[in-house]
Amino acid sequence: MTNLKLLSLILCTVVISTNANLIEETCKKTPNHDLCVHHLQADPHSSDADVTGLALIMVNVIKTKANTSLTKIHQLLQGNPQPGQKEALNSCSGRYNAILVADVPQAIAALKKGDPKFAVNSANDAAIEATSCEKSFSGKSPLTNDNNSMNDVAAVTAAIVKILL
Ligand SMILES: *[C@@H]1O[C@H](CO)[C@@H](O)[C@H](O)[C@H]1NC(C)=O
Numbered sequence: 644m645t646n647l648k649l650l651s652l653i654l655c656t657v658v659i660s661t662n663a664n665l666i667e668e669t670c671k672k673t674p675n676h677d678l679c680v681h682h683l684q685a686d687p688h689s690s691d692a693d694v695t696g697l698a699l700i701m702v703n704v705i706k707t708k709a710n711t712s713l714t715k716i717h718q719l720l721q722g723n724p725q726p727g728q729k730e731a732l733n734s735c736s737g738r739y740n741a742i743l744v745a746d747v748p749q750a751i752a753a754l755k756k757g758d759p760k761f762a763v764n765s766a767n768d769a770a771i772e773a774t775s776c777e778k779s780f781s782g783k784s785p786l787t788n789d790n791n792s793m794n795d796v797a798a799v800t801a802a803i804v805k806i807l808l
């Protein structure tokens with residue numbers, strides 16, 4: 644191996660392990676360490692991200708989840724639901740849409756401006772929206788997993804952002 648190759652291998656290893664430590668340290672401060680590590684490691688941007696960057700990755704997870712839930716809601720609406728169910732689904736469509744068009748862009752803007760307090764509010768609001776959706780069903784909800792999942796990632800996101808306060 645040439646010296647140059649060896650040097651870049653060493654540098655590379657140092658960079659990767661440095662961020663494995665940052666991810667570990669950061670996720671320890673959240674209510675769900677494993678979920679946090681899972682999502683951060685799944686995104687290649689985490690390899691050279693600072694804490695703000697890690698928070699932005701989690702906001703992106705919120706965005707993807709809200710989008711997935713919205714797609715599911717629209718499919719359910721197309722399947723001729725019962726009137727009560729339809730009303731709840733329409734309400735949920737508004738809730739998850741609010742996460743996509745309000746909470747996510749607000750959180751991203753706040754983090755990029757170095758104003759993390761507002762990003763905490765946005766993450767907390769995403770959890771509130773999902774929970775309100777869940778409450779709009781009088782009986783069994785087809786979106787329980789979506790609510791739980793959104794609550795989990797929002798709590799992790801808020802905890803990471805709080806490190807920046
Ligand atoms: C939501 O997902 C669809 C399909 O995967 C994609 O085309 C669309 O751009 C996504 N929207 C947002 C806001 O991410």
Ligand SMILES: *[C@@H]1O[C@H](CO)[C@@H](O)[C@H](O)[C@H]1NC(C)=O
Nearest residue numbers: 773774777778790791794795
């Ligand atoms: C939504 O999920 C959260 C977290 O799992 C849970 O605490 C809450 O009770 C759920 N909301 C409803 C209305 O079921």
